[in-house]
Amino acid sequence: MRYCPNCHRINVGRPQICNYCGRSWYIRLCPSRHENPYDVQYCGTCGSTDLTDTAGAKPWWSLIFRVSVWIIFILFIVTLCRDANQLFPLLLTLSLPVIMLLSVYFLIGSIAPWPLKGFLKYVNKIIKTLFIKFLVWLWNAIKWILFNQKNINSRGR
DSSP: OEEOTTTOOEESSOOSBOTTTOOBSSEEEOTTOOEEETTOSSOTTTOOOOOOOBSOSOOHHHHHHHHHHHHHHHHHHHHHHSOHHHHHHHHHHHHHHHHHHHHHHHHHHHHSOHHHHHHHHHHHHHHHHHHHHHHHHHHHHHHHHHHHHHHHHHHHO
């Protein structure tokens, strides 16, 4: 199933074009069905200027879910490297509620009326900035944990 962000309807299966409004998802298609990025003016393969309209770029929050899976995986690996009794409860208490809150936030944002969508775009921009800063901080913390642990072990010998 695919949700169309343009007409706000769900399409059965995984069609390349919305069955209701005729827009394509995150890509532009020429009459020969060559896939192109959403912001191009002509087909990069055949040169056709007759491209489908898109529903826009991929939403940034889809990246958040992919990155959150990697963060959980990295925290799991760090937990295996260190004492599991210290970090595993932290992993559960931080990651699961955050993922649940994000899911509820995006559900509310998808069914919100149009006046509220402008405010939510502003909030999304702030959240995106804070999330990127958090990822940088988390990456630095993971590097510090891994390399500091090695330095402590090498000094103790």
